[in-house]
Every structure is written in C-alpha cells, then in structure tokens.
Amino acid sequence: MEKKSKVNGVTANGTWDSKYGTMYKFEVSFENGDVGEYNSKTQDQNKFVQGQEVDYSITSREYNGNTFYTIKPVQQQSFGGGYKKDPETDKKIARMSVLKVAGDLVINGDVQLHDLTKIATFLEHYVNTGEDSMSKLYDARIKEVKDQLPF
Numbered sequence: 001m002e003k004k005s006k007v008n009g010v011t012a013n014g015t016w017d018s019k020y021g022t023m024y025k026f027e028v029s030f031e032n033g034d035v036g037e038y039n040s041k042t043q044d045q046n047k048f049v050q051g052q053e054v055d056y057s058i059t060s061r062e063y064n065g066n067t068f069y070t071i072k073p074v075q076q077q078s079f080g081g082g083y084k085k086d087p088e089t090d091k092k093i094a095r096m097s098v099l100k101v102a103g104d105l106v107i108n109g110d111v112q113l114h115d116l117t118k119i120a121t122f123l124e125h126y127v128n129t130g131e132d133s134m135s136k137l138y139d140a141r142i143k144e145v146k147d148q149l150p151f
Contacts, residue, residue, distance in 0.1 A: 002074050005030040006053045010045075013037065028071050034058055036069030047073040091128070098123035 013025040020041065028048045029035045036058050038048055048054060048071070055074040060067050102120040105111040111119055125133055 001059070002055065002057050003030075003032070003034065004053060004055050005032040005034065007031075007048050007050050009050055010038075010048050012043075030056075034069070034071075036071035038071045038073075094127045095120075095124055098127060 008029045008031050009027075010029075011027045013027045015025065016023050016039075023039045023041065024043050024045065026038045026040065026045060026048065027035065028038050038045070040047070048056075057072050057074055059070050059072075061070070062068075099116075099120045101123060102111065102116050105119060106113050106116050122134060125131065
C-alpha cells in the first residue's frame with residue numbers, strides 16, 4: 001500500500017547477508033503511526049530522513065504468529081522510467097534552444113545584438129503557445145497603414 005507521511009525517526013537495527021552483499025536494517029517510524037523495517041545496501045541510507053515527508057510503500061507478512069512490516073521508498077516515475085521531472089525543465093530547455101537560435105541570427109548578421117532577447121522571447125512564446133504574435137503585430141500594422149491611406 002502506497003502512503004505519504006513525515007519521517008519521525010530512523011534507527012539502525014543491524015545487518016544481514018544477502019545474495020547482493022551486506023544489507024543494513026533500519027527501523028523507520030512515521031508521523032501517521034506506521035512503523036516498519038527498511039533494508040538498504042548502504043550504511044548511510046538517505047531514502048528516509050527524519051523530518052522529511054516521503055512517499056513509501058508498506059507491506060506486511062506473517063511469520064511464526066507475528067506480523068512484520070517492510071517499508072520501501074516509492075520513486076516517482078516519468079516516461080523514461082526515472083524520477084518525476086521538474087515541470088520547469090521543459091520551459092528551461094525551450095528557453096535555451098531559442099536563445100541559441102537567436103544567438104545564431106546575431107552571428108549571421110540577421111539580427112542586431114541588442115535585439116537578441118526580443119527575438120528569443122518571441123521564439124519562446126511561439127514554442128510554448130504555437131501563437132505567432134509577430135504576425136498579429138504585422139497584420140495590425142498593415143491595417144493601421146491601410147486605414148491612413150486616402151484611397
């Protein structure tokens with residue numbers, strides 16, 4: 001069962017040998033009252049830190065009439081199978097990409113250096129919204145000029 005709670009305490013509780021080598025046992029208690037054992041490959045585990053709120057799973061098993069609880073961290077997954085991605089990451093990637101394009105335009109002599117951030121901002125807006133704001137400005141300016149014509 002997956003849960004979320006703040007860690008109240010973590011106590012080292014011995015070691016045991018597994019097919020993966022020495023495992024370090026920790027008793028972990030949570031603010032919501034859950035208590036269980038966490039097994040780590042490292043003596044300095046950092047998955048459960050006192051005072052931090054964590055997502056975890058807790059499972060129970062019966063052995064000789066006693067119930068034992070095992071705690072495991074829940075990893076937030078994204079498409080790539082890694083950790084949950086920061087929502088700002090895509091915006092930062094887009095910003096870096098359009099800044100590169102704007103810089104290339106300056107290097108090619110198509111844009112003046114003092115217009116670099118204006119071009120980058122326009123391109124970023126287009127990437128994030130699909131809206132061509134320059135066309136709107138251009139169309140508005142053409143209409144304004146046409147309205148001023150005497151014929």
